[in-house]
Amino acid sequence: MGFSEKVFSDFAAVAVEGALKDANIEWKKIQAIMAGIFIYGGNAGHLSGQYLESIFGETGVPVVNVYNACATGSAAIRMAYNSVAAGETDTALAFGADVSPKGFLTAKSDNAVQDRDVIRWKMGGLPNPIYWALECRKRMEKYGTTEEDLALVKVLMSEYGAKNPDARFKKPYTMEEVLNSVYVCDPLRLYEICPVSTGAAAVIVTADKELISKADKAVKINATTMGSSIYGDPTIRISALSCPAVAEAPMLSESYSASRQAYEKSGIGPDDIDVLELPDNSSWHYLVYLETCGFCKEGEADKMLRDGMTKIGAKLAVNPSGGFSSHGEALSAQALWQVIECANQLRGRGGARQVEGAKVAMAQTYGLMGNSGTTILTL
Amino acid sequence: MENMANKVARIPNLVDWSTGEVRLMSAKCNSCGTHFFPKEHYQHRPGCSREGVEDVLLPQKGKLASYTIQYYPCPAPFKTEKKITPYGIGLIEFEEEKIQVTGIITETDLKSLKLGMEMETTILEMFTNEEKQQVVTWAFRAVK
Numbered sequence: 001m002g003f004s005e006k007v008f009s010d011f012a013a014v015a016v017e018g019a020l021k022d023a024n025i026e027w028k029k030i031q032a033i034m035a036g037i038f039i040y041g042g043n044a045g046h047l048s049g050q051y052l053e054s055i056f057g058e059t060g061v062p063v064v065n066v067y068n069a070c071a072t073g074s075a076a077i078r079m080a081y082n083s084v085a086a087g088e089t090d091t092a093l094a095f096g097a098d099v100s101p102k103g104f105l106t107a108k109s110d111n112a113v114q115d116r117d118v119i120r121w122k123m124g125g126l127p128n129p130i131y132w133a134l135e136c137r138k139r140m141e142k143y144g145t146t147e148e149d150l151a152l153v154k155v156l157m158s159e160y161g162a163k164n165p166d167a168r169f170k171k172p173y174t175m176e177e178v179l180n181s182v183y184v185c186d187p188l189r190l191y192e193i194c195p196v197s198t199g200a201a202a203v204i205v206t207a208d209k210e211l212i213s214k215a216d217k218a219v220k221i222n223a224t225t226m227g228s229s230i231y232g233d234p235t236i237r238i239s240a241l242s243c244p245a246v247a248e249a250p251m252l253s254e255s256y257s258a259s260r261q262a263y264e265k266s267g268i269g270p271d272d273i274d275v276l277e278l279p280d281n282s283s284w285h286y287l288v289y290l291e292t293c294g295f296c297k298e299g300e301a302d303k304m305l306r307d308g309m310t311k312i313g314a315k316l317a318v319n320p321s322g323g324f325s326s327h328g329e330a331l332s333a334q335a336l337w338q339v340i341e342c343a344n345q346l347r348g349r350g351g352a353r354q355v356e357g358a359k360v361a362m363a364q365t366y367g368l369m370g371n372s373g374t375t376i377l378t379l
Numbered sequence: 380m381e382n383m384a385n386k387v388a389r390i391p392n393l394v395d396w397s398t399g400e401v402r403l404m405s406a407k408c409n410s411c412g413t414h415f416f417p418k419e420h421y422q423h424r425p426g427c428s429r430e431g432v433e434d435v436l437l438p439q440k441g442k443l444a445s446y447t448i449q450y451y452p453c454p455a456p457f458k459t460e461k462k463i464t465p466y467g468i469g470l471i472e473f474e475e476e477k478i479q480v481t482g483i484i485t486e487t488d489l490k491s492l493k494l495g496m497e498m499e500t501t502i503l504e505m506f507t508n509e510e511k512q513q514v515v516t517w518a519f520r521a522v523k
Contacts, residue, residue, distance in 0.1 A: 125468065
């Protein structure tokens with residue numbers, strides 16, 4: 001069967017099979033399944049956990065299906081973690097699988113009163129990247145971010161993607177090539193925006209000492225949190241038609257909230273982190289997320305980037321995987337994929353893009369309409 | 380103002396031209412002071428009693444807080460008879476109401492856009508419906 005003929009549950013099965021093998025755990029040891037739903041998959045997609053369970057063999061364990069937009073995987077891993085931490089289960093599975101439609105993602109309902117997403121499509125002419133471009137323009141005006149800064153993000157991400165056998169896009173780009181790519185929504189160019197993608201990811205969380213001892217270098221979850229938006233956040237959120245003109249909360253406050261909760265719970269702060277996988281949906285995200293998550297002050301991310309402070313080999317390695325720029329985003333899988341990338345860096349499996357001596361890693365997500373999750377991992 | 384007879388908004392309760400000016404239909408909470416748009420999508424400050432929400436029209440004029448130029452046609456359900464790409468999208472600030480609203484910019488000289496410039500609310504004709512009415516959305520243009 002060709003790749004294009006496969007369905008989301010085929011991809012999910014590959015990811016779960018991989019997680020079971022990697023952890024050296026039998027299916028029957030899984031005591032709960034936290035599933036990220038596949039919104040375009042109808043009944044099967046909305047009950048993706050049940051479909052997955054039937055493939056591996058139904059065991060009667062609790063199955064919960066969850067959706068938090070592009071932070072769906074964050075919700076799944078957080079529920080798996082909380083189930084284990086609460087003592088409800090010893091071992092829980094979190095997974096997500098998605099097959100993206102081609103092109104821009106569009107409206108999923110037709111009721112403009114309950115769903116303002118309908119208004120943005122019918123009246124606004126507002127595909128997702130426009131929201132990022134509007135914020136990017138503000139940033140350029142306020143902090144002097146240049147077109148070269150935006151292009152440099154892609155140059156760096158493509159350099160890492162080329163070294164990642166699992167990346168979807170493996171071509172390294174020069175500054176000139178990025179700056180010559182067409183505008184999608186000025187100031188953002190084609191190579192500065194991540195595409196939608198198809199994929200699956202699965203993580204097993206366990207407190208079972210015997211299982212941990214059998215795994216090949218299990219990593220510890222120090223915190224896995226979720227945040228929602230805070231009143232007065234000036235960001236124009238995807239789907240919305242308006243935003244506050246006066247900031248009373250940080251930008252991307254859902255991610256500010258998720259990351260601060262994770263720092264507080266883990267006792268680990270930005271200074272301690274060696275590897276950061278952030279959601280580079282666009283070059284603007286790469287810059288603003290360094291600030292939102294407290295790796296520098298507002299307006300200083302461009303300098304961090306220009307000075308090479310985010311490269312592999314510097315104190316903080318940002319997106320050594322090549323990021324969404326090299327993989328695209330597969331809605332319910334991507335947050336879990338970021339956690340796996342972080343775990344593999346800590347386990348020394350980074351190959352040509354290994355961050356030497358990585359001890360602490362952080363995965364940060366961004367989901368539409370105020371959804372975000374942060375996971376901090378240590379070896 | 381141009382002749383607004385025979386024009387209908389594609390989605391109601393968003394844009395009004397009954398006063399003689401094209402203005403956006405917002406709502407305001409008199410308890411916490413929050414303005415929101417669209418008016419059906421309530422937004423309040425945490426702890427607000429949520430009492431005294433009233434419909435208000437935003438001023439016709441505001442300032443350009445940000446903009447982008449979209450080079451690709453917006454997919455369905457967006458629909459226009461004429462090709463409009465590349466088109467501008469603006470974020471227009473209404474200072475007193477402390478709100479910024481997005482909308483298509485009808486300027487054809489997109490190079491003339493500058494942050495801070497004064498913009499006014501207008502309409503964009505999208506297509507003709509079966510009743511031969513012009514179906515419109517709200518939009519913005521530079522104040523000349």
